Amino acid sequence: MRDNLARAVDGCLTECGLTRGAPGPVTASLAGIGTTAPHAVSGRLLHDAMERMEVEVAGATAYASPGDLLAAAGWDLALVLSPWKKAVPGLVTDLTPAAAATGVVDTIVRDGDRLTGVNTNGWAAWAAMDTLLVGHEPAAVLVLGSGGSAGSVAHAVRRAWPRARLVGSARDATALAAWARAYGAEAVAPAGLDRPADLIVNTTTWGETEDSERNPFAFPFEAIAAPGGRLFDLNNRTSALQGLALRAGMSVMSGTYMQRVTNACRAALVRARAGARAR
Numbered sequence: 001m002r003d004n005l006a007r008a009v010d011g012c013l014t015e016c017g018l019t020r021g022a023p024g025p026v027t028a029s030l031a032g033i034g035t036t037a038p039h040a041v042s043g044r045l046l047h048d049a050m051e052r053m054e055v056e057v058a059g060a061t062a063y064a065s066p067g068d069l070l071a072a073a074g075w076d077l078a079l080v081l082s083p084w085k086k087a088v089p090g091l092v093t094d095l096t097p098a099a100a101a102t103g104v105v106d107t108i109v110r111d112g113d114r115l116t117g118v119n120t121n122g123w124a125a126w127a128a129m130d131t132l133l134v135g136h137e138p139a140a141v142l143v144l145g146s147g148g149s150a151g152s153v154a155h156a157v158r159r160a161w162p163r164a165r166l167v168g169s170a171r172d173a174t175a176l177a178a179w180a181r182a183y184g185a186e187a188v189a190p191a192g193l194d195r196p197a198d199l200i201v202n203t204t205t206w207g208e209t210e211d212s213e214r215n216p217f218a219f220p221f222e223a224i225a226a227p228g229g230r231l232f233d234l235n236n237r238t239s240a241l242q243g244l245a246l247r248a249g250m251s252v253m254s255g256t257y258m259q260r261v262t263n264a265c266r267a268a269l270v271r272a273r274a275g276a277r278a279r
Contacts, residue, residue, distance in 0.1 A: 009268045031069055076270060085104045104151050196224050
């Protein structure tokens with residue numbers, strides 16, 4: 001069986017110029033910014049990942065803004081969550097290639113005064129999509145939404161499956177057009193979606209909460225869902241959208257596995273950076 005989690009972690013470390021650290025416990029302090037940062041920095045998924053990598057968490061603090069985060073001392077790794085993922089790249093010392101290409105930073109690694117912005121979500125999105133596809137190369141990928149996560153997904157698709165037809169759709173026509181130009185993709189307005197894709201990726205927040213589902217879904221899901229297709233919904237919650245896909249005969253994956261891979265990358269970055277400092 002393909003161990004996509006391990007492959008994603010190795011890819012992320014290689015992109016950062018790091019290798020897996022030597023065995024043995026290390027200690028790190030975590031930080032975070034974003035709407036859900038108070039929950040995320042103390043969440044079980046993150047701390048389980050740190051524990052598996054033998055990283056002892058000395059503290060976990062959520063900050064109100066990027067300015068507050070960057071002014072604080074003592075943290076080793078920071079989570080960057082919505083709405084700050086596109087605001088941080090211009091504020092850090094260095095960017096990994098994926099972070100520079102997407103303009104999205106979801107993790108910051110501190111090494112003294114040097115702050116490296118990392119896009120771990122692209123590696124994690126690839127691991128989830130490849131697992132859902134059972135290792136098959138998709139002929140077409142349809143991405144719903146045009147925010148930071150849509151960019152990370154598109155970058156992952158282009159890196160893993162450069163021959164795949166990449167299509168995007170979003171309510172914000174201006175943002176969608178910019179996304180399509182950036183990734184050499186096709187832009188289709190929601191009303192124009194009329195055929196299924198091998199893989200549909202929902203990067204919108206529809207389905208993230210029960211309240212989000214009180215509004216109609218922006219896309220004609222019945223027109224793009226087909227038996228044998230696949231839905232990757234980045235939301236961790238089991239949503240109504242996932243139920244619709246299952247009833248249409250599709251295979252479905254929520255965002256939980258992607259979150260696990262993202263946190264595994266973060267834990268590996270902490271360990272690798274500690275090992276690099278020790279050398």
